[in-house]
Amino acid sequence: MRVLSCIATEHNPWLVLLAALTCISGSWVALDLFRRADERRGLQKSGWIFLAAVAAGSSVWCTHFIAMLAYEPKAPIAFDPLLTMVSLVIAIVGCGYGFAAALMRIPPLAPELGGGAVGLAIALMHYTGMMAYRVDGVIAWNTDYVAASVVIAVVLGALAVGQAVRRPLAGSKYLALVLFVLAVVGLHFTAMAAASVTPMATGLAGTDPDVLRAMAIAVAGVGFIIAATGVASYLIDARSSLESYQRLQHLAHNDALTGLPNRVSFGDCLESEIGRAAEEGSKVAVLGIDLDRFKEINDLRGHQAGDQALKTIARRLSRQRKDGEFIARVGGDEFAAIKRFTDQNDLLDFVARLETTLFEPVRLDDFEAAMGASIGVAIYPEDGDSQERLMSNADLAMYRAKADVTRAVCFYESRMDEASRARRALAQTLRRAIELDQLELHYQVQTSVETGDVRGYEVLLRWNHPERGQVPPSEFIPIAEENGLILAIGEWVLRTACRQAATWDTPTKIAVNLSPVQFAHADLARLIHEILIETGLAPSRLELEITESTIIADKTRTLHILRQIRALGVTIALDDFGTGYSSLDTLRSFPFDKIKLDRSFMSEVELSPQAKAIVRAVLTLGKSLDIPVLAEGVETDDQLSILRAERCDEAQGFFLGHPKPVDQIFRHGKDSDDRAVPFAGRVPPARVGRRVMA
Structure with missing residues (x-):
């Protein structure tokens, strides 16, 4: 009753109302800024704590100052300006310290302890302000009320901040606001009830009451401005956060380069469409699309050109959407x-x-490229009832389209699953092929076209599957390359071939194919050097065959590795010349020791003038560059005669000798089917590429 009586009889009710509005608005803003600080980390957290401290401290101080001006002691009053400003600093610093401590979360009661510090700071601010209060009379203090005011501030402050941080209840932010306002108001008016003024004529020159009321309104205005500044900061941050969130959402659901939806958006859309199709009884087609010659653009024109091509295709695809x-x-x-x-x-x-769009030429500065694409289609519900199944089946169909040069679009068929499972099973068996001694090397003779003398042997890999028998190299080599098994298999081939050749009676050269995947080996040149030392094979007897696609994959690195290998004394042959990427630039970039003319030309050389002209051109090129040329795939005497007439250096093929295990060549020696020079020895595994398996 003493407190209520103090408010009712000793204060100006309008100024009390103004103080209450200032307190409520400032506390609301301060607690919102405090909650924003709780959501941030690092320097941002410190910044928001500072704003919350300024808003809380200034609103509490304004509330206190206006309420002091509302107090009517029936005697002249004045204020000490220095102590008045000190009380403001105490409020801001104390609130900042309490808020920072509350957000440390250590110890478990940190929010309540921090809130108690805020309440204590409010009490200290109030009594410092009271020291700045000058009245023409004597002020007597009731210590019980003073103690009660401090307890009210500390307890309610701890509860308010605890609610703001922990938010254990629905509407915790409103409860926190009520508790914080009660802490400020309860402290102030309980403290004012603790003071009693006995007027005395001390000669103090009091301030005009009208001026005091104007000061109260001005202080309230400043308090509202500070609160509004906090609101503006909050809104600006909220807007920035919303824009950042929208940008992140866009990046999370759209491809940064092309602007098209990304894999996440695709999955969400597919899930939605499947659900809709299930309800409506409609169908959903999933299409997997893979560009066919995009890598060529990256390799030949650079990644910037590749990015430009992707953006162009993406724009065209977007225009096709309905x-x-x-x-x-x-x-x-x-x-x-x-x-x-x-x-x-x-x-x-x-x-x-889609097919028309994807096969349209793409203009890249002064270069025009027609990439094309392979498209696989799977349909819900026939080909799968889940997005994972549909996407997997669309990919299977797409890979089938990519493998078939006669068509660009392939619809999923159930037998594709069987082929995929068989492929996976074959890969699992292949992993243990070396350990189970299922791999074997065969050798195909390479002879001089002019004299028929044996010049060397190409090493070819064979896999004796325990159930399927002989598995064609064209089937298991791609699997080995896809699964990384080619590294171990290739090392086995190279080591075994070198070991076998080192035991032969005649120092004949062996040719071992290298897969493009093997050039990913951390130190391929050192591996070859170690194998040569280990097996005792002279480097001059080893020839490594690579295709031009191996060089195109990473030209600088590959040529560097080839130079290291050549420095060992090993010779390098360019395999399958005349197909794929064949270019004079490759021959200019690296001094190959041999060119191997692809077998496809020999199959047509007897009937096709164009094939014969290409053979003649390649042989002329080899003569001009002083590089021997070996023709592959010689299967008839007429083909051999043409090569002899065109002065080809070497040849290999079924007409000259079938690939055989080393022991058969040694046993039969030189006969009607095989012109190999007899040798004895054991056969080693060699490094393999796709040609090695042929």
Whole structure:
């Protein structure tokens, strides 16, 4: 009753109301800024704690100052300006310290302890302000009320900050506001009730009451401005956070390069479309798209040109979209699409539009490229009832399209799963092929076209599968390359071939194919050197064959490795010349010791003038560069005669000798089927590429 009586009879009610509004608005803003600090880390947290401390301290101080001006002691009053400003600093610093301590979360009661520090700072601010209060009379203090005011501030401050940080209840932020306002108001008016003024004529020159009321309004205005500044900071941050969130959302769901939806968006859309199709009884097609010659653009024109090509294709694909269609970029040169349909013709129309778009030439500065693409299609619900199954089956169909040069689009068929499972099973068996001694080396003779003398042997790998028998190299070598098994198999081939050749009676050269994957070996040249030392084979007897695609993959690194290998005394042959990437630049970049003319030309050389002209051109090129040329795939006497007439250096093929295990060549020696010089020895594993398996 003493407190209520003090408020009712000793204060100006309008100024008390103004003080209450200042306290509520300032506390609301301060607690919101404090909660924002709780959501931040590092320097941002410190910045928000500072803003919250300024808002809280200034609003509490303004509330206190206005309420002091509302007090009517019936005697002249004045203020000490220095102590008044000190009380403001105490409020701001104390609130900052308490807020910072509350957000440390250590110890467990840190929020309450920090809140108690805020309450203590408010009490210290109040009584410092009271020391600045000058009245023409004597002030007497009731210590019980003083103690009660401090307890109210500390306890309610601890509860308010605890609610703001922990938020254990629904509406905790409103409860925190009520508790914080009660802490400020309860402290002030309980403390004012603790003071009693006995007027005395001391001669103090009091301030005009009208001036005091104007000061109260001015202080309230400043308090509202500070609160508004805090609100503005909060809104600016909220806007920035929203924009940042929207940017992050866009980046999270869209490809940064092309702007198309990414894999995440594709998965969300597919899940939604499957659910819709299940409800409506419609169908959903999933299309896997892989660009066919994108790597060539990257290799020949650089990554910037590749990026430009991707953006161009993405824009074209975007223009093709209609209602119920979705297109995304899900990888480097991989795209995916979704089509909702009920009529099969709608799907075929969509596929046709995509195919036309993907096969349009792309203009890159002064260069025009026609990449093309392979498209695989899987349909819900026939080909799968989950997005994982549909995407997997679309990929299977896409890989089938990529393997078939006669078509760009392939629809999923159930037998593809069987082929995929068989491929995986073969890969698992291949992993133990070396350990189980299932691999074997065969040798095919290479002879001089002019004299028929044996010049060397190409090492070819064979796999004796325990159930399937002889597995064609064209089947298991790609699997080995895809799964990284080619590194171990290739090392086995190279080591075994060198070991076997080192035991032969005649110092004949052996040719071992290298897979492009083997050039990923950390130190291929050192591995070859170690094998030569270990097996005792002279480096001059080893020839390594590579295809031009191996060089194209990483020209600088590959040529550096080839120079290291050549420095060992090992010779290098360019295999499959005349197909794929064959270019004069490759021959200019590296001094090859031999050119191997691809077998495809020999199969047509008897009937095709064009094939014969190409053979003649390659042989002339070899003569001009002083590089011997070996023709592969010689299967008839007429083919050999043509090579002899064109003055080819070397040849190999079934007409000259079939690939055989080393012991058969040694046993039969030189006969009608094989012109190999007899030798004895054991056969070693060699480093293998796709040609090694042929």
